[in-house]
Amino acid sequence: MAGLEECKANLVVYLHPSKANCASDAILSELSTLLFSYNETFGGVVLAYDPNIRSNLAKIVPGTFTCFGVQLKAKLLLFNPKSDMVLEGEVVKLTPNSIHAVVLVFSSVVIADDDIRDKFKYKFKGEEEMYVSRTHRKHKIKLGPFFDEEILHISGSLLAHHTGGVRWLDNNLEDWSRADSTATKRNTGDMKLENDTLTTYWEIFLKSDEQLRNQRKKEDNILEV
Numbered sequence: 001m002a003g004l005e006e007c008k009a010n011l012v013v014y015l016h017p018s019k020a021n022c023a024s025d026a027i028l029s030e031l032s033t034l035l036f037s038y039n040e041t042f043g044g045v046v047l048a049y050d051p052n053i054r055s056n057l058a059k060i061v062p063g064t065f066t067c068f069g070v071q072l073k074a075k076l077l078l079f080n081p082k083s084d085m086v087l088e089g090e091v092v093k094l095t096p097n098s099i100h101a102v103v104l105v106f107s108s109v110v111i112a113d114d115d116i117r118d119k120f121k122y123k124f125k126g127e128e129e130m131y132v133s134r135t136h137r138k139h140k141i142k143l144g145p146f147f148d149e150e151i152l153h154i155s156g157s158l159l160a161h162h163t164g165g166v167r168w169l170d171n172n173l174e175d176w177s178r179a180d181s182t183a184t185k186r187n188t189g190d191m192k193l194e195n196d197t198l199t200t201y202w203e204i205f206l207k208s209d210e211q212l213r214n215q216r217k218k219e220d221n222i223l224e225v
Contacts, residue, residue, distance in 0.1 A: 003081040007042065009074050011051075014067045027051060027070060036106045044080030047104065079104055086163070090144040094129040096122045099141065120164070133164070136172065141165050 019026035034046040051074040060068045081087060081103075089101035089109050099111040120131045120141070133139035141164065 002085045003079055003087055004047075005044070005078050005080060007076050007078060009042065009076055011072050011074055012069045013072065014061065014069050016065075016067055020068070023070060024053070027053070027072065031074070042076060042078055044078030045106070046076055047079055048077040050075040079107075081107075091141060092144060094122070094131065094141070094143060099131065139165055139169075139172070 013027050013030050015023060015026050015030070028051070031049050031051060034049065036045060036047070038045050051072050053070065053072045060066065087103050087109075089103040089107075091099065091101050093100035097113040099116065101109040101111075103109055116131070119134050121134055123130055123132050129143060131141040
């Protein structure tokens with residue numbers, strides 16, 4: 001999925017002397033505090049790590065609270081979404097005016113009514129909410145398992161033709177790629193298709209910073225978290 005990248009980092013983990021006999025566990029415990037939160041040093045949200053301790057020797061750091069520093073190398077898996085990037089998410093809430101989803105378990109996504117293309121129509125049938133395509137009845141966006149935790153907030157869009165229910169997109173590649181090609185001829189500014197992003201659930205298309213600024217000018221009452 002787009003937005004995922006791997007990086008290598010040289011780290012120093014500072015531990016209390018009482019942790020000397022179980023340094024490995026203490027190091028993993030310290031590294032776990034980096035998970036699922038944005039880190040400015042790494043430039044993204046840390047999703048996973050694979051540490052490699054460089055030496056059995058550690059340097060004692062003098063000070064009011066004595067500790068020792070352990071040097072290590074680590075492979076980090078980062079999530080760093082950018083504008084105009086296609087992501088995959090799991091639908092957690094549908095309303096007549098918005099679609100809410102979760103990306104990678106911890107990121108909350110909201111797609112407002114203005115960012116849902118007209119071909120999708122909201123329906124409430126048999127106590128089930130869904131968005132159904134007006135042109136392809138089998139193309140539906142339905143609810144997935146609910147999720148409560150929200151950390152990272154993303155503004156998304158379903159205006160692009162290569163966004164929607166992923167299962168339908170996978171099975172109807174020719175239909176939507178033809179529509180996307182036609183739209184591209186009309187507007188050379190459209191996004192190009194990225195085939196490696198079609199896997200599960202549904203996709204969102206992030207709006208550019210310029211688009212968001214223009215939208216805020218029109219809707220001063222919108223607060224972006």
